[in-house]
Amino acid sequence: MRFDMESLRIFVAVVEEGSIAAASVRTHLVASAVSKRVSDLESDAGTLLLYRHSRGVQATPAGEALYRHARRMIEHLQQIADELSEYSEGxxxxxxxxxxxxxxxxxxxxxxxxxxxxxxxxxxxxxxxxxxxxxxxxxxxxxxxxxxxxxxxxxxxxxxxxxxTDTLVLIVPPDHRLATRSSIEFAEALDDEFVSMQHGTSISKLCRAAAERSGKRLRVRIEVTSFEGVRNMVGAGLGLGVLPEDSVRPYLHSAPLRVVKLEDPWAMRxxxxxxxxxxxxxxxxxxxxxxxxxxxxxxx
Missing domain, CATH: 3.40.190.10 (Periplasmic binding protein-like II)
Structure with missing residues (x-):
C-alpha cells in the first residue's frame, strides 16, 4: 500500500467522529471528498475498513488496526513539526x-x-x-x-x-471499625463500600483484582479523578479508600482520616x-x- 498522510488524517477523523458528515466538518472538506478518500484507502487495502449504517460509520477490525497505526504516525509527525519549530525559535x-x-x-x-x-x-x-x-x-x-x-x-x-516503591494504604474515617487497626489484609475491608479512583487506573485495577481473588466484588460507591477527591470523600464518611501512603500522610493533621497498612504484597508497587x-x-x-x-x- 502507498500511504497518503492526508488520507490517513481524514480516516482518523472519520473513525473518531463516527460519521462522514462530522468528519467533513472537522477536516473542512465536502462529504463526497471524505467518502472518496476512505473508498480509495479501502481499494488500496483490498478490504473493508468501515461498517456503514444509518447512524454513521464504525471501524471494521482492519479499520481499527489502520486507525491505531495512523494515529501514532500523525502524533509522530506532529512531534517532528513541534521539535523543528522549537529549534527555529532557539x-x-x-x-x-x-x-x-x-x-x-x-x-x-x-x-x-x-x-x-x-x-x-x-x-x-x-x-x-x-x-x-x-x-x-x-x-x-x-x-x-x-x-x-x-x-x-x-x-x-x-x-x-x-x-x-509506592506503598498503598487503606484510609478510613476516624470512627470506622477498622480505624484502630495498624494493619489488615485487604479482604477484611471488602464488606464496606469504597471511594475509588477512576475505573482503569492502576490503583482501581489492583483493588478490583484483589477483590476478585478473595471471591468478592469491590463495592464502589463513588469514583473520583484525584487523590484529593478520595481523601475528601473518605473524610466525609462516604466509604473507604486506597491511596499511596505519601499522598495521605501530609494531610493527617488536618483531615478526618486514619491510615491502615495493607499486608497484601500487591500494596507495594x-x-x-x-x-x-x-x-x-x-x-x-x-x-x-x-x-x-x-x-x-x-x-x-
Missing part, C-alpha cells in the same frame, strides 16, 4: 515523558522544576496516562521516557530502572523509569534521566 532540546497519576503528583513536580531551572534551553512535555498506556507509549515511540507502576515481566523488550533504550536516548532525555535519578538518591 530552543536547543526537547523530550517527552509519559507518567501515571501517582508519578505526576507525588514524584515529579520538584525534580522537574529544578531540572528546567538548571536547563532553561530544554523543553519537557509531560503527559499523564494510565500505567498500561505509559508502557504502550514507550513501546510505540510516542514518548522518550516513562515513569509508572509496572512489573518487569510485563514490559517485553523495554528497558527499565527502579525509581521508587514498584515505580519504574522506562525507555526503549537508555543508551540511545536523545541528549535532553538522558540529561533528564540523570537528574531524576540523582534527585531520587538525594530524597532517599
Amino acid at each position: 530552543l536547543r532540546g526537547h523530550t517527552r515523558i509519559y507518567v501515571n497519576f501517582t508519578a505526576m503528583v507525588q514524584y515529579l513536580p520538584g525534580p522537574l522544576h529544578s531540572f528546567l531551572r538548571a536547563n532553561p534551553e530544554v523543553r519537557v512535555d509531560m503527559v499523564e496516562k494510565r500505567s498500561d498506556e505509559v508502557v504502550q507509549a514507550i513501546a510505540s515511540g510516542i514518548a522518550d521516557l516513562g515513569l509508572c507502576s509496572a512489573t518487569p515481566g510485563t514490559l517485553g523488550d523495554l528497558q527499565w530502572r527502579p525509581y521508587s 514498584p515505580l519504574l523509569l522506562l525507555a526503549r533504550n537508555f543508551e540511545t536516548l536523545p541528549l535532553p532525555a538522558r540529561m533528564l534521566v540523570d537528574h531524576l535519578e540523582q534527585a531520587r538518591k538525594r530524597a532517599s
Whole structure:
C-alpha cells in the first residue's frame, strides 16, 4: 500500500467522529471528498475498513488496526513539526515523558522544576496516562521516557530502572471499625463500600483484582479523578479508600482520616523509569534521566 498522510488524517477523523458528515466538518472538506478518500484507502487495502449504517460509520477490525497505526504516525509527525519549530525559535532540546497519576503528583513536580531551572534551553512535555498506556507509549515511540507502576515481566523488550516503591494504604474515617487497626489484609475491608479512583487506573485495577481473588466484588460507591477527591470523600464518611501512603500522610493533621497498612504484597508497587533504550536516548532525555535519578538518591 502507498500511504497518503492526508488520507490517513481524514480516516482518523472519520473513525473518531463516527460519521462522514462530522468528519467533513472537522477536516473542512465536502462529504463526497471524505467518502472518496476512505473508498480509495479501502481499494488500496483490498478490504473493508468501515461498517456503514444509518447512524454513521464504525471501524471494521482492519479499520481499527489502520486507525491505531495512523494515529501514532500523525502524533509522530506532529512531534517532528513541534521539535523543528522549537529549534527555529532557539530552543536547543526537547523530550517527552509519559507518567501515571501517582508519578505526576507525588514524584515529579520538584525534580522537574529544578531540572528546567538548571536547563532553561530544554523543553519537557509531560503527559499523564494510565500505567498500561505509559508502557504502550514507550513501546510505540510516542514518548522518550516513562515513569509508572509496572512489573518487569510485563514490559517485553523495554528497558527499565527502579525509581521508587509506592506503598498503598487503606484510609478510613476516624470512627470506622477498622480505624484502630495498624494493619489488615485487604479482604477484611471488602464488606464496606469504597471511594475509588477512576475505573482503569492502576490503583482501581489492583483493588478490583484483589477483590476478585478473595471471591468478592469491590463495592464502589463513588469514583473520583484525584487523590484529593478520595481523601475528601473518605473524610466525609462516604466509604473507604486506597491511596499511596505519601499522598495521605501530609494531610493527617488536618483531615478526618486514619491510615491502615495493607499486608497484601500487591500494596507495594514498584515505580519504574522506562525507555526503549537508555543508551540511545536523545541528549535532553538522558540529561533528564540523570537528574531524576540523582534527585531520587538525594530524597532517599
